[in-house]
Amino acid sequence: MTGALAPVKPLTALDRCDRCGAQAYIRATLPVGGELLFCAHHGRQHIAALREKGADILDESARLSETPSIAPNDER
């Protein structure tokens, strides 16, 4: 009932970047336990170093392009 066996929880809008508080799209699970959340911007900055430490990276930043809340093209 608590989903203890679920290997990966998807990130939600309630997950926030540890650095800036923006919505998190990247989660790094540390081998020693604990996890860090990053927005796409800060994730890119920290993922490489975290991978070297053996962290397991969940990158959902691809979902950014699925939510056209902000149009990438400035239409005029």
Ligand SMILES: [Zn+2]
């Ligand atoms: Zn951030």
